[in-house]
Amino acid sequence: MxxxxxxxxxxxxxxxxxxxxxxxxxxxxxxxxxxxxxxxxxxxxxxxxxxxxxxxxxxxxxxxxxxGHGRTEIADAVYKQLTALDAFTVYGDFANRPALELSERLAAHAPVVDPRVILTCGGGESIETAAKLARRYWAAEGRPGKRHLISRTGGYHGLHGIGTGIIGMDRFRSGFGPMVEDASVVPHDSVRALEEEILRVGPENVAAFFAEPVIGAGGVYAADTDYFTGVAEVCRRHGVLFVVDSVICAFARMGNWFGIERYGVRPDMIVFAKGVTSGYQPLGGVVVGGRIAEPFWNRSGNPFHHGTTYAGHPTCCAAAMANMDILEREDxxxxxxxxxxxxxxxxxxxxxxxxxxxxxxxxxxxxxxxxxxxxxxxxxxxxxxxxxxxxxxxxxxxxxxxxxxxxxxxxxxxxxxxxxxxxxxxxxxxxxxxxx
Incomplete structure (x- = not known):
């Protein structure tokens, strides 16, 4: 050429x-x-x-x-939604049809047991949500000492406060001071190193482990075929929540909906963003397993005091629905x-x-x-x-x-x-x- x-x-x-x-x-x-x-x-x-x-x-x-860029179907869906309902909060009992329909559609595809969906405006917000929910879940279960968060070298989890605190690249933490207490990083390719860190910190103190299906922004490092099977077993054995960060890997980039399906495991939570709308509107979220949702959904007086102004934005959800239509229609x-x-x-x-x-x-x-x-x-x-x-x-x-x-x-x-x-x-x- x-x-x-x-x-x-x-x-x-x-x-x-x-x-x-x-x-x-x-x-x-x-x-x-x-x-x-x-x-x-x-x-x-x-x-x-x-x-x-x-x-x-x-x-x-x-x-x-x-x-790809310039998809008129997504633009048309955004315009149609804007002319009907531009935006409105989903705090309390408020909802909108695009947010409800998108949540059902995402849950239907997610490799998570009995899933619920929290919507946000992007990947960084979604990591904050998942990390806070992990800690809040253990507090609701009477184990408030389980606060420690573990991540991997090279892992990228956005640059919000908690995301910066657990990111696996030192250069993004330098100069900011401590962003989150009780956090540590383990080698990205070692199940044994993860278990040793859990034992070092004490399983009674560890809330969750965060990992991308393929480390993306940190340099494109794929896991061995049995890595995530081992991770899931270690987390189960020691009572640690397994959180998959699929912000980069989801929505067909790995040939399936959330990326982690290639490894045959079911995490406790999946963080998503980016490809859910192909960037046409800012949207992200967390798919939450039913076990994690249980104390908040089935026990009175136990709210999860967390959310964002534009979460569940109907126009963003409409863009996601149109984007998912394209993914499916064009296989x-x-x-x-x-x-x-x-x-x-x-x-x-x-x-x-x-x-x-x-x-x-x-x-x-x-x-x-x-x-x-x-x-x-x-x-x-x-x-x-x-x-x-x-x-x-x-x-x-x-x-x-x-x-x-x-x-x-x-x-x-x-x-x-x-x-x-x-x-x-x-x-x-x-x-x-x-x-x-």
Whole structure:
């Protein structure tokens, strides 16, 4: 395929200084002094900037645009709902039909025993909800000392207070002080390490263990086939709640509804967001097992004092229903397995590149291309350089300190996958040549 290097001429809007928009998750000292990459429109797996240049969205924005951009069915559902009921609280006994119907639909697909559904506005809020509910559940059961939360190295659980406290990457906790007491992190691939930590802390003190089906933002690390079976057994044996963070992995990205189905276990809670609406509206939630719900649903005077203003937002729920219709109608679950295999085959061709130390792929529509220590160290190469070179050639990826992450919309074609990978190879070549 012919290599295209995209022009970066910028419009007058981008030259306005100073910019007052604070980009989240960014070094504003750098971002504020350069031109902005303004995305004007999107369709399918493609983005167009304000200069009219086209880019392949190699990350489904942030892991969420599973059905692709520009789906008029979702836009129509949002418009229809806005003209009927824009929004209203679901506190107390208030409800709306989209929230009720979505909860039933999610519960019907969730691998959780006797599920109930709490709705939120996103993944970070959902982690807060699940963690607070885990602690509150044990208090309701007369065991308030069970507060400790355990997570995994590399695990990403959002950047709210509790999420920051249990995140498996130190760089996201640095400088904030303690976010949550009674928390610890164990190696992501060891059932034995989890059990040893539970015994060290004391099972009478541990509330819950949090894990992603595949570690996503931390670098795309898939578990061994029997890992989660072992985890579920350890948690059951020691009376620890097993909470699956499926924010990235759900809604067909792993070929099923919540990702964890690939491992044949039934967790106590599942946290979801992102792909539930494919990002068309902000929505998340927690699927809660009936055992955890019991003291709140079946005992009087025991409320769960937690919630958010926009939880159960009818317009967001309408978007989710339309998105789920697309997943089912187009059988993107089967498609995801096909795309998973094609992406795996294509991205593994990069393993022979001199700058690449490891390629991780093959479980879900996601992959990571890790650079060598020599490249990142002695040669002074950064993943940000490779990201910039790929974007200059028309492909948007995501850079973390040691790897380039890939998680395209599920509707990506084989030809587009090949384009993505060949462009990444060209970007690696350009960076290597620059540092010779």
């Amino acid at each position: 012919t290599e295209t290097v995209v022009s970066y001429a910028r419009t007058p809007m981008e030259r306005l200084e100073p910019s007052r928009f604070w980009h989240t998750f960014s070094d504003m000292n750098k971002v504020s002094q350069g031109p902005k990459f303004i995305v004007e429109r999107a369709e399918g797996p493609w983005l167009w900037d304000d200069n009219g240049d086209r880019f392949l969205d190699g990350t489904a924005s942030l892991w969420y645009c599973n059905v 993107l679950f089967t498609v995801a397995y096909e795309v998973e295999a094609q992406l795996d085959a294509a991205v593994r061709t990069l393993a022979d590149h001199p700058l690449v130390s490891e390629v991780r792929s093959g479980t879900g529509v996601m992959a990571a291309v890790q650079l060598t220590e020599e490249a990142l160290g002695d040669r002074g190469i950064t993943t940000a350089e490779v990201f910039a070179e790929a974007r200059a050639r028309g492909v948007v990826l995501r850079a973390i300190p040691h790897s380039l992450l890939i998680s395209p919309p599920l509707i990506i074609t084989w030809e587009q996958i090949d384009h993505l990978v060949s462009t990444l190879r060209s970007a690696l070549d350009a960076v290597a040549q620059r540092h010779e």
